[in-house]
Amino acid sequence: MTVKELAETLSLTVLAGKDSLNRPVTGGYTGDLLSWVMARLPENAAWLTVMGNINAVAVASLKDAACIILTDSAPLDEQARDKARELDLAVLTSRKNSYELGLKLAELLG
Amino acid sequence: MRELSLNVMDIAQNSISAGAKLIVIDVCEETKADRLTIRITDDGAGMTAEQAARVTDPFFTTRTTRKVGLGVPLFKMEAEMTGGSLSVASEKGKGTTVTATFVPSHVDMIPLGDINSTVLLLITCNEDRDFVFHHKLDSREFTLDTRELREVLGNEVRLNSPEVTQWIKSCLSEETQFIKEELTNEVFRGTSGD
Numbered sequence: 001m002t003v004k005e006l007a008e009t010l011s012l013t014v015l016a017g018k019d020s021l022n023r024p025v026t027g028g029y030t031g032d033l034l035s036w037v038m039a040r041l042p043e044n045a046a047w048l049t050v051m052g053n054i055n056a057v058a059v060a061s062l063k064d065a066a067c068i069i070l071t072d073s074a075p076l077d078e079q080a081r082d083k084a085r086e087l088d089l090a091v092l093t094s095r096k097n098s099y100e101l102g103l104k105l106a107e108l109l110g
Numbered sequence: 111m112r113e114l115s116l117n118v119m120d121i122a123q124n125s126i127s128a129g130a131k132l133i134v135i136d137v138c139e140e141t142k143a144d145r146l147t148i149r150i151t152d153d154g155a156g157m158t159a160e161q162a163a164r165v166t167d168p169f170f171t172t173r174t175t176r177k178v179g180l181g182v183p184l185f186k187m188e189a190e191m192t193g194g195s196l197s198v199a200s201e202k203g204k205g206t207t208v209t210a211t212f213v214p215s216h217v218d219m220i221p222l223g224d225i226n227s228t229v230l231l232l233i234t235c236n237e238d239r240d241f242v243f244h245h246k247l248d249s250r251e252f253t254l255d256t257r258e259l260r261e262v263l264g265n266e267v268r269l270n271s272p273e274v275t276q277w278i279k280s281c282l283s284e285e286t287q288f289i290k291e292e293l294t295n296e297v298f299r300g301t302s303g304d
Contacts, residue, residue, distance in 0.1 A: 035111040035184055055183050058168030062180075083169065 001025050001108060003067045003090045006046060010094065010104055012069060015076050017090035025066040028105045030098045034059050041065055046105060048098040052076035052091075057083045067091065071098040111184065113223025114148065114212070120181040121150045121208050122232050126239060128154030130205065132257075133232070134242040137225060139214075141248050145194075146212040146222065153205040162200040185210055192216035226282040229254070233278060234270040245285070250292050252285035254278070 004021035007014060014021065026044040031037040032051050041047055041063040048069050049056060057080050060068050067090035070076055076084075076091055084091045094101050111117055118135060125133045130152035138147040157165070164170040166186045171179030185208070186196035193213040200206040212219060229243045233256055243254045256269060259278075267274060 033112070034180070034187070035116075038180065053187065055168050055180060055187055058180055058183070 003046070003092070006067075006105075006108070007092055009108060010096075010101065012092040012094050015070070015091045015093055016081050016084035017067070017088050020067075020088045020090050023066045023090065025109070027109065028102060029065075030102050038062065048101055048105070050074035050098070052080055054080045054083055056080065057087070057089060057091075060089055061087055065089075069094055069101065071096060071101050111188070112220065114188065114220055115223040115225040115228040117181070117185040117188065117210075118148060118150065118225065119228045119232065121185065122152075122228075124181060125150065125152035125154050125206065126236055128152065128156070128206065130154030130239065132240045132242070134244070135229060135232075136244045136246075137222070138244075138246045139248070144213055144215050146214050147209065148212075149207060149209045151205065151207040156202045156204045156206055157200040158202050159200075162198050162206070165198055166196065182208065188212075188220050191218040226279075226286060229282060230275070230279055234275050237268060237270050243282075245289060247289040248292065250289035252289060254281060254285070 002022050002024055006012065006025055007021065024044060025046045027042050028048065029037065029041050029045045030048040031040070032049050034051060034055050037047070037049070038059050041059065043064045044066045046067050046069055047060055047065045048071050050070065050072055052070050052075050056068060070091065070093040073093060073095050076093070081091070096104070122133055122135065132153050134151040136149040136151070165182045168180050168183040182198065189196045189210040189212055193216055194211040196208070196210040198206065198208050225245070229241065233241050240256045242256070245252055259269060263274065269278070
């Protein structure tokens with residue numbers, strides 16, 4: 001499944017990285033403590049978090065995540081958005097919380 | 111990180127990579143002011159003003175193996191999440207000082223954690239460097255200075271020998287207990303009138 005298909009199925013809004021929506025998503029991860037996530041985020045994962053800052057963009061980029069999904073409508077700050085656009089890293093947003101969205105994601109990726 | 115002491119370890123590692131011979135770790139807890147200040151000072155290679163201004167940017171690193179450096183940015187974020195701040199002062203050829211302040215009562219405050227173990231590990235794993243650890247808790251404080259230890263022990267005894275390691279460990283533990291005593295006494299005084 002690609003980031004684009006995920007966005008359509010889960011009604012996510014794309015905030016950055018429109019050109020990388022064809023990346024495959026092979027898994028998911030949830031976490032907000034960045035140092036913790038940094039040690040565990042799988043490659044090509046959709047990362048569900050409320051951390052919309054530049055450090056989160058750095059973690060996703062370092063771990064080569066497929067996308068960041070900001071849950072609970074958590075904000076993406078300007079510096080982070082600009083960097084995500086520069087790196088072409090997909091950042092999406094959902095009104096659902098990480099638990100609710102994680103359940104849906106798990107159903108989709110089986 | 112789950113403990114601020116792990117951040118201290120990370121920042122001190124930067125000092126070691128910068129060739130520092132002396133690293134000063136200063137932990138100052140002020141209960142009434144609701145403030146924790148952690149300061150790491152080194153005499154390493156230092157940075158230009160431009161470099162120093164950029165170390166809080168995770169996409170700035172002098173490392174060539176990867177493009178992202180999150181040590182200082184995460185430490186800064188953790189401080190700011192509590193309403194505190196982080197600053198970096200550096201001079202090329204002189205050294206660098208990283209100062210982080212925290213508001214311990216904030217709900218997002220990350221505990222200081224086992225700072226003594228961090229200090230012990232830094233000392234014993236970097237025998238060729240000197241460390242000064244200063245821990246102040248309100249009016250009580252203590253300092254451990256490896257230069258003083260070397261002076262007493264002489265050049266033949268290594269700081270990472272089992273006996274010395276054990277001694278440093280006990281010293282850190284006893285001194286910490288001492289500076290925390292007053293705080294405990296104060297709690298008792300505070301409740302005695304109820």
